[in-house]
Amino acid sequence: GESVGLHLPTLSVQEGDNSIINCAYSNSASDYFIWYKQESGKGPQFIIDIRSNMDKRQGQRVTVLLNKTVKHLSLQIAATQPGDSAVYFCAENMGDLSEKLVFGKGTKLTVNP
């Protein structure tokens, strides 16, 4: 993941619009990626995951895209709702036996009614 010392980037969208949140990961050997949603004062909440042998995976209202060539991950949220307002983190499993999960810097999504 990216440096944890940077302030969170922000994304503001209108209710009903689609949101795209991007993430650059650091380790080309990482083989498993997860998107999490975190609300204030709570632990991360699983949204969707993807393995490195895939480039796209769809869930309910969410899609994750993986571009291994440029080490880029994106989360697309369709018809964004006010309840989607939160901080979103991508996380990568480092691809070794340790199973360590390293988080990216996160993006704060604000959905305007």
Added chain:
Amino acid sequence: GAVVSQHPSRVICKSGTSVKIECRSLDFQATTMFWYRQFPKKSLMLMATSNEGSKATYEQGVEKDKFLINHASLTLSTLTVTSAHPEDSSFYICSAPRPRGISNYGYTFGSGTRLTVV
């Protein structure tokens, strides 16, 4: 399934005292757990990997004498912040890999502990 319970959710302590945070896997055995620290408006930073029955593995820059980790059983890992100082105030979160075979293989997280050192 695969629930992790973290306790306490909030704690306020005086400078110089020690605080213990517990992370329990409720319905599965966790040979490995991870401890994260999160500052306000920042990402989760991996502090250490807790290994059942052996020493924890600390990330670079994390003081192992400051943050004592014990993983004495397959369902419990503890993080003790020793001689706490105000700069140790943070949100601490534990995590465990979900057992293979459970849907949504990934990681399960505790609800976090807000530590405030005064």
